[in-house]
Amino acid sequence: MVLEGKTIFHKLWYFVTTYILTLKRFDLFLQGTLLIVILLETNVYLLLDRDANEGYLPKLVGEWVRLGAAGIEVVLGAAVAWFGKDRRQLALSGWLAATSVSGLLVFAFPFAVSNPPNVELCGGTEISLYNETPAYDSNITGRTAFLVITMLLCALSKVSIWAHGITYLDDHDPQNGAYFYGILISIRLSLGLSGFNWLRPSSTREDWWEAHLCLCMLTFMFSVLFTLFPRRMKSCVQEEEFGVDTGFCASLGRIVRNKVLIVQTLGFSFLSAAVFCYVLYDRAYVSARFHIETIRQDPRSSRTLSDIFRSLVIIFFVMIFRVRFSARRSDGVKTNTASRVGGVTAIFVAIFFTVMASISCNTGSIVGATGDGFEQPICSQQCGCNSERYGFSPVCAVDIDATFFSPCNAGCAEAEDLNGILLLQNCTCSTETLRAVRGACSLLSCRTAFGAYQVIYTVMLAVSGASFMMFGMAILRAVRPADKAIAVGTTYAVVALLAFVLGNLLYMAISYLTCVYPDEGACLLHHPSLWSASATSALLALLAAITSIIASKIPGPPKERSTEF
Numbered sequence: 258m259v260l261e262g263k264t265i266f267h268k269l270w271y272f273v274t275t276y277i278l279t280l281k282r283f284d285l286f287l288q289g290t291l292l293i294v295i296l297l298e299t300n301v302y303l304l305l306d307r308d309a310n311e312g313y314l315p316k317l318v319g320e321w322v323r324l325g326a327a328g329i330e331v332v333l334g335a336a337v338a339w340f341g342k343d344r345r346q347l348a349l350s351g352w353l354a355a356t357s358v359s360g361l362l363v364f365a366f367p368f369a370v371s372n373p374p375n376v377e378l379c380g381g382t383e384i385s386l387y388n389e390t391p392a393y394d395s396n397i398t399g400r401t402a403f404l405v406i407t408m409l410l411c412a413l414s415k416v417s418i419w420a421h422g423i424t425y426l427d428d429h430d431p432q433n434g435a436y437f438y439g440i441l442i443s444i445r446l447s448l449g450l451s452g453f454n455w456l457r458p459s460s461t462r463e464d465w466w467e468a469h470l471c472l473c474m475l476t477f478m479f480s481v482l483f484t485l486f487p488r489r490m491k492s493c494v495q496e497e498e499f500g501v502d503t504g505f506c507a508s509l510g511r512i513v514r515n516k517v518l519i520v521q522t523l524g525f526s527f528l529s530a531a532v533f534c535y536v537l538y539d540r541a542y543v544s545a546r547f548h549i550e551t552i553r554q555d556p557r558s559s560r561t562l563s564d565i566f567r568s569l570v571i572i573f574f575v576m577i578f579r580v581r582f583s584a585r586r587s588d589g590v591k592t593n594t595a596s597r598v599g600g601v602t603a604i605f606v607a608i609f610f611t612v613m614a615s616i617s618c619n620t621g622s623i624v625g626a627t628g629d630g631f632e633q634p635i636c637s638q639q640c641g642c643n644s645e646r647y648g649f650s651p652v653c654a655v656d657i658d659a660t661f662f663s664p665c666n667a668g669c670a671e672a673e674d675l676n677g678i679l680l681l682q683n684c685t686c687s688t689e690t691l692r693a694v695r696g697a698c699s700l701l702s703c704r705t706a707f708g709a710y711q712v713i714y715t716v717m718l719a720v721s722g723a724s725f726m727m728f729g730m731a732i733l734r735a736v737r738p739a740d741k742a743i744a745v746g747t748t749y750a751v752v753a754l755l756a757f758v759l760g761n762l763l764y765m766a767i768s769y770l771t772c773v774y775p776d777e778g779a780c781l782l783h784h785p786s787l788w789s790a791s792a793t794s795a796l797l798a799l800l801a802a803i804t805s806i807i808a809s810k811i812p813g814p815p816k817e818r819s820t821e822f
Contacts, residue, residue, distance in 0.1 A: 278486055280429050283346075284437060287422040290353065290479045292444050294418065297360060297472040298411040299452035301404050303460035304469070307368070310646055313397045316779035320765065322405055326412035327757035331750050337413055338420035338746020339505050345421035345742065346486045352417045353480035356410040359403055360473035364466060366400035376553070376650045376663060379640035379670045379685070412753075414476075420745040427733055427741065429493045432583060434733060435590055439579035439726040446722045447568035450536060454554075454564060501739050508743045517735040518744060520808040521596060525728045526752045527801035528603055530760030531610065531794040532721045538764060538790055539714070544649050545771070545783035547707045548620045548660060548697035552648045555696055557678075558707065567715040574719035578726055590727075592734040593809040599727030600805030602720055607798035609717035614791035616710045618703035623651070623773070623782065624661050624686070631774040631782070634661065636686035637668035645776040653698040654687040660697040661686060662774070662782065667693050721798075728805065760797075764790060 305322060308314045315321075341348020418441075426437040459468045502508075512518060535542075540551035549558045582590040582598075625634045633642060642665035644650075650663045661667035668685030679695035687693055697703075736744040771787045772780035 273485070274487075280426065280490060283422075283483075283486055284426055284440075286479055286482050287418065287426070287437075288440060288444055290349075290422070290476075290483075291415070291418050291441055292448055293472055293475045293479065294353075294356065294411055294414050295445065295449040296452045296456065297356070297469075297476060298408060298415075300456045300460060300469055300472060301360070301408045301411070303453070303456055304363075304465065305401070305404055305408075307461055307465075308394075308397060308401065311394075313394055314401065316777040318401075320761075322408050324758055324761060325405070326408050327753040327761070329409050330412050330416055330753035331758065333413060334416050334420075334750030334753060335509060335743055335747040336505070337416050338749075339508060339743040341417065341421050342503070342742040344488060345425045346483045346488070349414075349417045349421045350480045350483040352410065352414040353476050353483070356407060356414045357473050357477035357480060359407040359410050360469065360476070362403045363400060363407065363469065366396035366398075366403065368400075368465065369394040369396065376647050376665075378672060378681075379637060379642075379665050379668050379683075416746055416749050419749060420742045423729075424733070424741040424745060428738065429490055435582040435726060435730050436579045438729045438733075439575045439722075442722050442725045442729070443572045443575045446532075446718050446725075447571040450718075451564045451568065453540075454561070457552075501737070503739050505743075508740050509747065511740055512736065512744055512747050515735060515744075517592060517596075517808050517811045518732060518748070520804055520811060521728060521731045521735060522748045522751050523755075524596075524600070524603070524801045524804035524808060525725075525732070525748060526755035526760075527797045527804065528606070528721065528724060528728065529752050529756035530763070531606065531797035531801065532718070532725075534756065534760045534764045535610075535790060535794045537761070538768060538787070541768065541780065541783055542787055542790060543707070543710070545785055545787040546617060546620070547703045547710070548623070548651055548699055549703070549707060550650055550696065553650065555700075557696060557700060558704075560711070563711045563715070567711075567718065570715050571719045571722050575722040575726060578723040582727075582730070590730050590734065592731050593811075595727045595731035595734060596805050596809035599724050599731060600802045600809065602724035602727065603798050603802035603805060606717055606721045606724055607795045607802060609713055609720065610791050610795035610798055613710060613713050613717065614788045614795065616706050616713065617785065617788070618699065618706035620697065620699045620703060620785065621658075621660060624659050625666060626662075626773045626782065631662070634666055634668075634686055637661075637666055639685075640665050640668055642666055645781060649774075649782050650695075651697040652681055652693045652695055653700070654684060654693045655698070656687055656689040656692075658698050659686070660699070661693070664693070669693055724801075728801075731805070731808065763793070767793065 302319050302323070305314065305319050309316050309318050337348075337352075341351075423438055423441065427434040430437075456468055459465055543549045543551050549555070551560075554561065582595070625632050642663065644663045644666060647663070652661050652664050652667050652669065653659070654661065654667055664672065664681050667681065667687070669681035670683040671681070673680045673682065681693040681695070682691060684691050684693045732744060732748050733741060767787070767790050768780050768783065771784045771789065772782075773784050774780065774782040
């Protein structure tokens with residue numbers, strides 16, 4: 258191999274630009290960037306939740322910050338996409354750098370003490386080590402400010418990933434546009450949804466900084482890598498358009514007048530609300546419908562293996578669609594074809610949500626849970642329980658076949674680990690044996706229903722991934738190349754408004770109306786009628802299917818109407 262260049266530096270740069278800074282590497286870096294930004298966003302949410310559990314912040318701080326992040330996407334989404342359209346790799350790098358710096362500044366305001374929300378026994382004794390919470394944390398204001406700023410910058414970085422990163426790839430290799438888009442949506446729906454389970458344990462410990470530092474530094478690393486890529490590679494097949502007014506108002510005007518894009522964006526919004534808003538309440542749904550402990554993993558009902566299985570199924574299923582709609586045409590897939598296929602798959606998403614709503618089992622009731630709220634059981638009123646801090650941790654008093662919200666609520670004063678099964682003793686609410694075991698009394702009888710739910714939930718996410726991919730390709734193909742970036746940015750701004758602001762408020766209302774155990778606006782346990790969340794998602798997915806099919810019937814741009822599939 259002969260390297261061009263007169264000096265060592267020139268030869269090294271030639272090697273880097275020829276063999277490392279390739280389109281495949283850009284695609285690989287973009288995949289890693291999306292995953293890291295999602296995980297960083299999740300970690301920030303968990304750190305805010307940590308302060309909320311300590312009483313320093315309102316319980317709903319995470320929800321309001323999430324709404325604020327969606328709001329900034331609404332306000333700045335189109336502007337962010339348009340501003341960086343000429344130097345997309347540098348624009349993406351800039352947002353990643355800002356996100357990384359903001360995340361690193363959190364370290365200037367560390368947590369005062371580590372105080373994990375461990376489950377308590379009667380009398381306040383924790384089953385694991387316990388540290389007293391200080392009455393005041395002098396760093397709370399600065400830490401909260403930079404956590405919120407990091408959350409907002411994560412939202413804008415995700416807009417840049419889709420508006421600048423995916424359009425950069427699509428311009429260079431439009432035949433494989435579906436391939437590029439599909440692999441990103443696979444990451445979003447598979448590994449991206451596992452972040453809560455991965456990061457929650459470390460977010461409450463003294464070594465919380467390790468995960469946060471790694472995520473921030475990886476974000477910065479990708480920021481540096483993207484600066485090395487050229488504006489256009491020699492392999493770019495998309496020719497630049499000249500004589501087209503690419504000003505912000507002119508570009509936005511063309512977007513607004515594009516009927517196909519507008520209708521398809523509505524469908525995208527409905528599907529995003531159906532899937533992503535529901536995912537936020539998946540753990541609450543499992544607790545309400547099957548009385549399964551989701552905050553801490555019970556070995557008998559752990560979702561660790563199902564999370565791995567879910568990721569593999571989603572990646573494999575979306576891969577089928579990526580391969581099917583890649584490299585078949587010069588632009589990969591036609592607009593109306595993508596809209597039609599996306600609409601059909603969205604119908605199946607609605608069907609799976611309907612099936613999920615119908616899956617149930619006889620869980621019985623939680624002692625103390627009434628139609629008007631939650632009351633401390635009489636048999637454990639002397640315990641002074643603080644269950645609001647650590648959430649739903651069900652135990653079963655076997656001799657009376659009754660499920661209690663937590664060991665403290667069952668009046669249990671001692672705990673013993675028997676080969677991974679937690680046995681609780683001296684339980685005042687157990688009339689004969691004075692014993693209880695971890696998990697609801699319905700744990701074994703609901704195992705089949707819970708397993709069926711996990712399978713349908715996984716298949717729903719896989720099919721929705723294929724639908725998202727086709728919706729995204731329809732949007733990319735519905736506009737001229739010069740408007741791709743702002744089209745994607747505008748789409749995500751509308752999606753943020755309809756799905757992540759209004760849609761999230763809708764699901765928050767459902768959560769409020771079905772809440773059994775409220776705590777300062779948050780909900781620790783819902784009534785089984787939370788199935789209405791699945792039913793709502795089914796309706797929204799059906800609306801997404803209808804609007805997408807309608808979009809497939811609308812004539813596309815003149816350039817596309819002359820092309821046969």
